[in-house]
């Protein structure tokens with residue numbers, strides 16, 4: 001077999017619509033919306049290097065031939081058993097090391113290709129060493145920890161020595177390309193080079209995966225969570241390619257259902273599926289759950305801290321209401337791992353046990369924005385540093401416990417009101433006059449709910465009230481903590497946008513600051529145009545739209561032909 005074998009996986013970006021700061025504390029939840037802009041990981045290896053993986057059309061599910069069927073027993077951690085056929089006789093052809101390269105496809109090839117040498121030692125497990133000068137901590141750590149995990153899983157089934165040989169065979173010749181949709185990075189320069197105004201239509205006309213002129217660390221990000229989407233898609237791509245999991249494909253009708261029902265047992269399955277469906281879903285969703293725990297771990301290790309993890313969670317599961325995992329789940333692993341690339345048998349079992357989805361207590365509750373509404377995002381040109389914001393806000397909360405807890409409680413209530421009213425609007429989607437009423441409201445304007453107005457118009461008014469209340473409380477937090485979460489410049493911009501007919505409301509996503517805003521609007525051309533006019537003429541700060549809107553789906557397996565511009569970008 002001479003043709004290559006390719007796996008392409010994508011993960012969405014994120015917008016934390018409600019729950020910034022609160023979501024760091026497991027007593028509260030956050031509303032995270034996944035974006036239509038995605039991060040792609042493509043993994044190719046010569047088909048001869050992965051003899052146990054059936055050669056299949058690009059983008060289709062690539063199950064290892066030796067994997068048991070869905071009716072077979074599952075291993076202790078719930079993922080599928082990796083029972084293998086005897087290691088093939090060609091293993092002697094391979095040396096005890098091999099190389100894997102990872103290239104960031106839209107950056108300079110020279111500066112943004114990282115090559116890693118993998119050695120497989122019977123005692124030490126797999127060792128990953130960067131070759132050359134350039135470093136990419138997120139990629140190196142993700143690659144290392146994912147290979148450690150795969151080796152540890154293989155070792156459970158076929159013993160340590162065979163596991164090393166098998167992994168070496170499967171890893172040989174792997175080439176990875178990572179590509180982010182344009183939205184992840186500021187496209188101001190690309191727009192002005194092409195003499196295009198900062199409009200959504202201009203962004204749509206830029207070539208997909210537009211090459212970027214500077215190295216990654218000097219490129220302005222837009223806040224969609226590039227590192228979380230990178231880590232998640234890379235973990236998932238490798239696990240899929242190496243035959244450990246099976247991710248739903250983008251064409252699979254199951255994928256949205258999976259998203260809405262996938263949650264680590266036993267905490268929060270709100271699924272109403274039949275038992276047989278549930279069995280099918282849970283065997284696959286366990287694949288997603290292992291991606292989740294491994295990606296959270298790799299992301300925390302690369303960041304050097306354990307954050308709330310809402311970004312990784314939405315990269316895996318898509319839009320949802322997120323309650324964080326207990327940080328203690330990762331303590332032992334974080335302490336024992338540093339970024340060390342080797343693995344002893346004791347740390348190997350710690351890896352398997354700590355990442356077992358059964359041990360994880362995050363909650364993923366289904367949520368989606370109602371149809372007919374649209375999330376609009378803008379990149380605001382001014383820089384803030386989220387880590388320092390978080391540190392300062394938490395320090396204030398520590399110092400002023402009572403007022404802070406009182407504020408946390410009121411914010412939580414406002415956040416829940418927003419979730420509740422949006423779900424109630426979504427509950428009306430099937431009404432025959434739903435779209436007509438929305439269209440009418442987009443012309444008449446959405447006001448905070450008035451006495452006596454009920455029905456859809458009343459609900460839209462309630463949504464406006466909830467969004468405004470959240471903003472008001474975040475300004476209270478800004479004043480009390482002296483951290484500019486919604487600074488006056490953003491207040492002016494948001495107020496101007498919110499006054500537009502058809503705009504329900506908006507806010508500062510996540511940690512807030514000067515970087516970005518979101519708006520929730522009725523999805524009508526007139527409304528979008530009016531908002532874009534305000535942004536284009538805003539002089540106090542430079543406001544550039546993002547192309548993305550909301551998307552429900554999380555991680556997915558892609559087919560090369562289905563993603564505009566991907567083939568060309570991979571061939572560059």
Ligand SMILES: Nc1ncnc2c1ncn2[C@@H]1O[C@H](COP(=O)(O)OP(=O)(O)O)[C@@H](O)[C@H]1O
Pocket residue numbers: 104105136137138139178179180216217221223224225226227228230
């Ligand atoms: N396209 C890319 N290719 C490779 N690595 C990337 C890419 N985009 C982001 N990264 C990695 O993620 C890091 C940025 O992470 P971070 O500062 O946490 O930003 P964000 O908030 O967008 O996640 C970069 O330094 C780089 O290591």
Ligand SMILES: C[C@@](O)(CCOP(=O)(O)OP(=O)(O)O)CC(=O)O
Pocket residue numbers: 016019020021022023024223224225307308309310311386390509510511512
């Ligand atoms: C404060 C937070 O609750 C939310 C931060 O959300 P952002 O979307 O601002 O995050 P970055 O991608 O790191 O910029 C911290 C957290 O939950 O980890």
